[in-house]
Every structure is written in C-alpha cells, then in structure tokens.
Amino acid sequence: MNWKVWGLSKSPWVYHVNTGACNNCDIEILDCLTPRFDIERFGMLLVPSPRHADALLVTGGVTRQARPRLQEVYRQTAKPCIVLCVGACACSMGIFADCYHMAGPPDKVIREVDPSAIIAYVPGCPPKPEAIIAGAVKGLQAACKLLSQG
Amino acid sequence: MMNLGAMIGVLLVAFAGTLVLGLAMKWVDRKVTAMVQWRVGPPWYQPIADVAKLLGKETIVPQNARRTGFLLAPVVGFAAVAVAAAILWGANLNPRASFVGDLIVVLYLLTIPSLAVVVGGAASSNPHGAVGASREMKLILSYELPLVLAMVPAMIAGGWTLRLGDIMTTPSPSVWTSAAMALGFVVCLLCVQAKLGLVPFDMAEAETEIMGGAYVEYSGAPLAVIYLTRAMMLAVMPILLVTVLWGGFHFDTVGGAIASVLKYVLVIVVTVLVRNTNPRVRIDHAMKFFWFGLTPLAVLAVVLALVGSTP
Numbered sequence: 273m274n275w276k277v278w279g280l281s282k283s284p285w286v287y288h289v290n291t292g293a294c295n296n297c298d299i300e301i302l303d304c305l306t307p308r309f310d311i312e313r314f315g316m317l318l319v320p321s322p323r324h325a326d327a328l329l330v331t332g333g334v335t336r337q338a339r340p341r342l343q344e345v346y347r348q349t350a351k352p353c354i355v356l357c358v359g360a361c362a363c364s365m366g367i368f369a370d371c372y373h374m375a376g377p378p379d380k381v382i383r384e385v386d387p388s389a390i391i392a393y394v395p396g397c398p399p400k401p402e403a404i405i406a407g408a409v410k411g412l413q414a415a416c417k418l419l420s421q422g
Numbered sequence: 423m424m425n426l427g428a429m430i431g432v433l434l435v436a437f438a439g440t441l442v443l444g445l446a447m448k449w450v451d452r453k454v455t456a457m458v459q460w461r462v463g464p465p466w467y468q469p470i471a472d473v474a475k476l477l478g479k480e481t482i483v484p485q486n487a488r489r490t491g492f493l494l495a496p497v498v499g500f501a502a503v504a505v506a507a508a509i510l511w512g513a514n515l516n517p518r519a520s521f522v523g524d525l526i527v528v529l530y531l532l533t534i535p536s537l538a539v540v541v542g543g544a545a546s547s548n549p550h551g552a553v554g555a556s557r558e559m560k561l562i563l564s565y566e567l568p569l570v571l572a573m574v575p576a577m578i579a580g581g582w583t584l585r586l587g588d589i590m591t592t593p594s595p596s597v598w599t600s601a602a603m604a605l606g607f608v609v610c611l612l613c614v615q616a617k618l619g620l621v622p623f624d625m626a627e628a629e630t631e632i633m634g635g636a637y638v639e640y641s642g643a644p645l646a647v648i649y650l651t652r653a654m655m656l657a658v659m660p661i662l663l664v665t666v667l668w669g670g671f672h673f674d675t676v677g678g679a680i681a682s683v684l685k686y687v688l689v690i691v692v693t694v695l696v697r698n699t700n701p702r703v704r705i706d707h708a709m710k711f712f713w714f715g716l717t718p719l720a721v722l723a724v725v726l727a728l729v730g731s732t733p
Contacts, residue, residue: 276475276479277478278474279474282468282471283468283471283475307460307461312462313462313463313464315468320627320638321634321638323638323639324637324640324641324645350641350642351480
C-alpha cells in the first residue's frame with residue numbers, strides 16, 4: 273500500500289448527495305456523526321464541497337431531475353473517489369423501481385459518466401449506522417486494494 | 423548580523439518546527455472538540471493522513487478561474503506564515519538578535535494568508551467563493567485595528583519599542599496584575615479567533631451556508647497547502663500572543679520551559695473552547711463587535727498603559 277492509498281483509507285472525507293431519498297437514510301447518516309458512533313474516529317468528515325470529497329454518499333434512487341446533477345457532482349469530485357450507495361433505493365431502487373419519474377439507480381447513472389467508477393453498496397431501509405460504518409470500511413478496503421493495484 | 427546560510431538554516435528549522443507543531447495543534451483542536459462533545463475523536467496521525475491524502479489527489483482548476491491567482495494564492499499565504507514563524511522563533515530563542523520593527527513585519531506577514539484567501543476565493547470564479555472572499559475582506563477590516571491597538575500596551579511597557587526582543591527582555595507588568603495588559607490580552611485573544619477563521623468568526627468559509635466559501639473550488643495539492651497554512655497559523659498566532667502580551671517563552675530554565683508550554687496550551691485550549699461553545703455570528707454583527715465592542719476596549723487599554731507608564 274503506497275502513501276496515497278494509506279492517506280485515502282485513513283482520511284476519507286465525505287460529501288452527502290441526496291438524489292431523491294425519503295430522508296430516512298439521511299437521518300441515519302447524521303447518526304453516524306453522533307457520540308454513539310463517532311465516525312471521526314476513522315478520520316471521516318462531512319465536507320461542504322465535492323471538490324474536497326473522497327467519498328460520495330448517495331441516498332435514494334435517482335429521479336429524472338437529480339440525474340444530471342448527480343453526474344455533475346461526480347465529475348466535480350476530485351479523483352480518486354469512491355461512491356457509497358446507502359439504502360435500498362440507492363442500491364436497487366427499492367419500491368420505486370417501476371416509477372415513471374425515476375432515471376435508474378445511482379450506480380447506473382454514475383457509470384454513464386465514468387464506467388470504471390468504484391461503487392460500494394449498503395442495503396437496508398434505512399441501514400443502521402452500524403451497517404453504514406461496516407459498509408464504508410469494506411468499501412474503502414476494496415477501493416484501496418483496487419487503487420494500489422493501479 | 424547572521425550570514426545568508428545561517429539565515430536559511432534558521433528559516434528551515436523554524437518552518438519545519440512550526441509545521442510539526444501546527445499539525446499537532448490541529449489534532450489537539452479536533453481531539454478537544456471531540457471530548458467537548460463526548461466523542462472519542464481522531465487518532466494522533468489524523469492531520470498527517472489528511473495532508474498525505476490531499477497531496478495524492480487530483481488538482482482541479484475550474485474552467486473560468488484565473489489559473490495563476492488561484493494556484494499561487496495558497497503558496498503565497500503559506501510562505502508568509504513560514505517567514506513570520508521564523509521571526510517569532512528567532513525573537514523568542516535569542517531576543518538580542520531581533521531587529522528594529524520586527525513586530526510590524528510579523529503583523530504584516532500574518533495578514534498575507536488572509537489576503538491570499540481573498541485572492542484565491544475571488545480567482546476561483548465561484549459565486550460562493552466570491553461571497554467568502556468578500557466576507558474575509560470585511561473580517562480583516564474589522565479585526566486588524568483592535569489587534570494592533572491591543573498590542574500597544576506591550577510596546578509602551580517595553581519602553582516605547584517595536585522590537586520583539588525589547589518587549590521580551592524588558593520587565594513588564596504581567597497580565598495578572600496590570601489592567602492594561604489583561605484587557606489587551608483578552609482583545610487579542612478574540613482577534614486571534616477571527617484571524618484563525620474559527621467559530622464564531624468562520625463566516626468566510628461557513629460550510630453550512632456557502633459551502634466552504636473561498637475554499638469551495640480547491641482540491642488536491644492546493645487544498646493541502648491551505649490545510650498546512652491554517653495549521654501553521656494555529657501554531658503561530660498563540661506564539662505571537664504569548665510573545666507580545668504574556669512575557670514570551672523562556673526555555674533556559676526548567677520552570678520557564680514548563681511555564682512556556684502551559685501558557686501555550688492554555689491559549690490553544692481557550693481558543694478551542696470558545697470555538698465549541700459559540701454559534702457563528704453574522705458578518706455585520708462581527709464587524710459591529712470588533713469596531714464598537716473591542717476597539718474601544720483596546721483604546722482603553724492603551725490609555726491605561728499610558729497613565730501607568732508616566733512616572
């Protein structure tokens with residue numbers, strides 16, 4: 273593991289994108305910051321701008337309005353970055369799979385911009401903070417393995 | 423007068439020392455913040471990991487940005503803090519070697535990082551950056567006057583001098599016994615809070631309303647330089663405060679060394695506690711606070727020092 277990947281694994285800064293979630297996953301994400309879970313132990317911070325981010329935390333299936341905006345946010349993020357799809361909707365559209373106003377799950381929308389994007393999934397409706405932390409750790413480990421292979 | 427080689431050596435040592443100290447203080451800041459909120463907080467190597475990661479990331483320059491100004495601004499601010507740190511360390515470790523007017527030089531050098539933020543934010547072509555730059559400019563206009571005024575009692579007590587060495591070596595009234603020095607110290611502490619861009623005076627970056635303000639478009643290596651600049655400012659501003667108003671650092675005796683470290687840690691912890699117990703104020707409230715609240719206090723401190731110094 274080289275120093276760049278070590279830095280990325282120890283200090284993942286997170287930008288939170290809501291692409292049409294019902295706010296349940298967003299509340300669970302905020303719970304991760306509370307004293308009980310305290311993800312700053314792992315160096316994770318919520319950052320205000322996608323330019324500073326290393327991980328995009330996407331919640332909700334992508335609505336047609338949110339689709340170009342999610343793609344733009346992904347393009348604005350400094351690479352290397354990973355995408356973390358949190359919640360059933362972000363993983364597989366959940367109960368909104370057949371809705372007329374949906375443009376598809378976030379992974380499909382992001383792969384339209386970057387076919388080699390690194391995407392991790394945290395299922396659950398909503399996932400518990402423990403599950404989000406476990407998913408983030410596993411996703412980061414996998415991403416670091418990928419990145420250190422080049 | 424030192425030769426050029428020795429000067430470059432002093433500069434490099436002071437620069438590296440301040441960098442390490444600044445990163446350590448950045449960790450203290452985050453750890454104390456976490457403890458105030460009953461959290462565990464990040465591990466000790468967190469600032470190093472942050473910088474390593476930022477250096478390894480892609481540097482994006484926005485399409486409409488002024489490329490030169492955007493990329494040069496962080497470096498200029500960084501260089502200015504490094505030189506200011508060298509002058510301050512030099513004055514503390516060898517008071518007789520300081521030159522006439524070095525206090526003015528340090529104060530000017532420490533304004534440059536804030537101005538660099540203004541330049542960088544304005545050059546980034548981002549509306550949030552422009553708002554952040556405008557707020558930072560207003561903040562500079564508000565806090566610089568009380569900051570300099572509050573240091574005047576120390577200059578008077580040092581025998582009407584602008585040399586850091588004289589201020590350090592002249593036996594002057596301490597903050598505990600002299601009203602003028604105590605007032606100056608409190609005013610300076612609040613100005614330092616604004617200069618470091620910490621809550622309640624962080625409206626120039628205000629991540630919840632203008633997405634990081636002047637820093638919004640920075641990524642990768644320039645952001646790492648900004649991170650390091652802020653870390654070094656966090657180390658340098660308390661050094662300036664203690665040097666000018668609280669007797670300075672003395673490492674020649676064991677007691678002096680312990681007192682120096684305690685003074686430094688106390689200033690940092692008070693700064694962090696103020697940051698954690700206050701909400702962000704609006705920019706016009708901040709200007710009113712500095713101009714109509716702190717400036718009269720600083721003037722009062724100067725008057726008291728003048729009255730006290732006349733035999």
